[in-house]
Amino acid sequence: MGLAKNRSEVDEGLKSELRKKGVVITTLEELYNWGRRSSIWPLQFGLACCAIEMIATACARYDIARFGAELFRASPRQADLMIVAGTVTKKMAPQIVRLYNQMAEPKYVITMGACSIAGGPFIDGYNVLKGIDRYMPVDVHLPGCPPRPEALLWGLMQLQQKIDNQEIEKTEWYQKGTKREFPVPEFGPKGLIPKFNPEIWRPETASHRRSRYGDPVLLGKKVAAPKFETFGDPTAKVGTV
């Protein structure tokens, strides 16, 4: 993450010397960001097996409360962070985008696991969305299948770093004309309409997967199914008992 460091111009050495004497120097921004990053409230929802790891992270052994993110909220209005934990099916995607739209600013998103990043093992399926970042911006991509609780904590720490380095005046939700709500996709005859939102996400021009693995191939010998004459009489009345 190429983040510009948001540091005060007071010398660090002087600061620590002063701290020993009981004088604390800080900037308003630092204080504000410290408060924000130490009380990230995630939205309470899980989609698949990654949710189990998220639950484990919230429990006593890994204890997400050490990072101030233990308050899983049941309402998007009270949440700061959306952890997309699990496979996003096409049927679920509109609801996720709607929940994101309903969250109050400032809002952040962690995609947890291979499925919510890019479809994961279901990438060739008809039913799974190939990454939630097609419809809404994502702050931290957290790979793994599923990521261990430590990985989720690491992702949270990355997010805390990002929050720490934000300047309040320059954050995107205070800028004029920036979009922070995104259209909710609809169900179409072949899948979701639209397939992605080009303002947020665009497909790679060269397919990395194809260049590396080539086109999909079905291996093995095809065995014909045995022939049978029991198709029944097409003129017979069916459904009689």
Next chain:
Amino acid sequence: MNPTEVKSKLEAQFPGISIQIVNNGLVLKPEDLVRVAKFLKESEEFKLNYLSLITAVDYLEFLESVYHLYSMDKRTGPLILKVRVPRERATIPSLVPVFRGAEFQEREAYDMMGISYEDHPDLRRIFMWEGFEGYPLRKDYIPEDADVLEWEDVEWLERHDVKVPEEYKEFARQLKAAGKEARAVKPTEKEI
């Protein structure tokens, strides 16, 4: 439960019925399914009163619906019934009048494989939404190419004030003019 015994008993019960045994399953004609299931459920000898599973298989030449019957009273099972129908005329009588639990499983088989069950009380899609076209678990179904915007996507995005890049728009226009759909690459078959 020996399928050969069941077969001979069914043949004694319904003279003229045609039954074949395939992999421990009894392959029936579609028109015989309901009366056979009803007999197996109600007869004192079998009491196969629990329908545990209905699933569908695509064999390319035909579609097959598979039923697993258990007996809760006698602790026997499964007895496997199979019904085969041609792809273009995939109609099988529904088992809902005999087993109420067949309802959702038949809806699932209809949704994924496109087998329509006659006399089903409420035959709708169960997993996919209304308006979805095609039956996604059939072997000839090819999913959409999710990385290419089609013209309806472009129209939708512009309706929602999203700026679509010119090259995507042009490509979608070309696709529409050629009357093509953006589908995923079909896997090529290779023998090893």
